[in-house]
Amino acid sequence: MIDFDLHKTFSSKDRPIHIHVKAKLAQGKIYAIYGKSGVGKTSLLRMLAGLMKPDEGTINIGKDIWLNTSKSLDVKTNKRNVGFLSQEYSLFPNMSVLKNIRYGLSHPYDEELFTRIIEIADLHQLLDRRPASLSGGQQQRVALARAIVRKPNLLLLDEPLSALDSDMRVKLQEEILAMQRIIKTTVVFVSHHLPEVFKMADEVLILENGSITQRGTASQVFMNNTSTQLIGEVLSDKNEKNNQTMTLLIDGQVVGITLKD
Numbered sequence: 681m682i683d684f685d686l687h688k689t690f691s692s693k694d695r696p697i698h699i700h701v702k703a704k705l706a707q708g709k710i711y712a713i714y715g716k717s718g719v720g721k722t723s724l725l726r727m728l729a730g731l732m733k734p735d736e737g738t739i740n741i742g743k744d745i746w747l748n749t750s751k752s753l754d755v756k757t758n759k760r761n762v763g764f765l766s767q768e769y770s771l772f773p774n775m776s777v778l779k780n781i782r783y784g785l786s787h788p789y790d791e792e793l794f795t796r797i798i799e800i801a802d803l804h805q806l807l808d809r810r811p812a813s814l815s816g817g818q819q820q821r822v823a824l825a826r827a828i829v830r831k832p833n834l835l836l837l838d839e840p841l842s843a844l845d846s847d848m849r850v851k852l853q854e855e856i857l858a859m860q861r862i863i864k865t866t867v868v869f870v871s872h873h874l875p876e877v878f879k880m881a882d883e884v885l886i887l888e889n890g891s892i893t894q895r896g897t898a899s900q901v902f903m904n905n906t907s908t909q910l911i912g913e914v915l916s917d918k919n920e921k922n923n924q925t926m927t928l929l930i931d932g933q934v935v936g937i938t939l940k941d
């Protein structure tokens with residue numbers, strides 16, 4: 681169980697931005713954080729990772745205390761053993777894939793886990809290559825493998841798949857699920873991509889203006905939510921015989937819509 685209650689205020693020119701996030705997350709489950717731009721999703725992940733200092737708050741994970749500001753207790757990021765993936769792959773450019781994955785791994789490491797993760801991420805052929813010679817999807821798989829072999833207490837994913845094309849995205853989603861089933865770590869991921877949220881999340885936490893306003897399964901929070909929007913790009917718009925036909929690009933899919941009287 682992870683139990684957190686975090687406060688952070690950013691001063692800005694117009695008005696201060698208050699973030700107050702509080703939740704209990706079960707060990708080994710996958711949670712999606714969903715919300716509009718600027719509501720505090722990245723800030724929440726960064727506070728959980730110890731990369732951003734909250735003004736006030738607590739984080740308890742199992743029997744460990746990571747943060748208790750009233751007792752001036754703040755466990756450093758490297759001692760929290762958190763995996764953090766974002767759109768940037770942050771690999772060491774001058775090291776091979778193998779060295780990147782093994783870098784800083786405490787010895788003796790779990791050889792069996794290492795082998796299985798390399799297999800799932802399909803990295804066998806790439807172990808001697810440098811990151812610059814890999815595609816974006818391959819680099820992200822290296823970053824994922826590197827996070828997973830450390831058996832993190834918590835895996836934080838800040839839209840790591842959003843720069844990838846849809847086939848690679850689906851492949852990476854499968855790989856994340858397969859790896860998570862092995863190490864059974866708790867995963868908190870930010871995504872704007874509803875199919876991804878439905879596929880991956882055991883539970884969704886809706887963040888609005890810095891606070892969690894709803895939580896439940898994806899079906900529970902989205903099916904009755906009238907504010908859910910599908911955003912599409914108009915590819916063509918024709919008006920024939922009183923029927924208006926529009927072709928839209930929605931979430932990578934081309935969709936035809938006919939509007940009648």
Ligand SMILES: Nc1ncnc2c1ncn2[C@@H]1O[C@H](COP(=O)(O)OP(=O)(O)OP(=O)(O)O)[C@@H](O)[C@H]1O
Nearest residue numbers: 690691692697715716717718719720721722723724
């Ligand atoms: N270091 C900072 N200093 C001042 N304001 C900040 C800082 N970091 C974040 N903010 C502000 O806090 C709010 C929440 O930012 P955050 O990046 O957490 O949002 P987000 O939900 O992840 O947004 P997005 O989906 O666009 O990535 C935003 O208004 C942002 O401008």
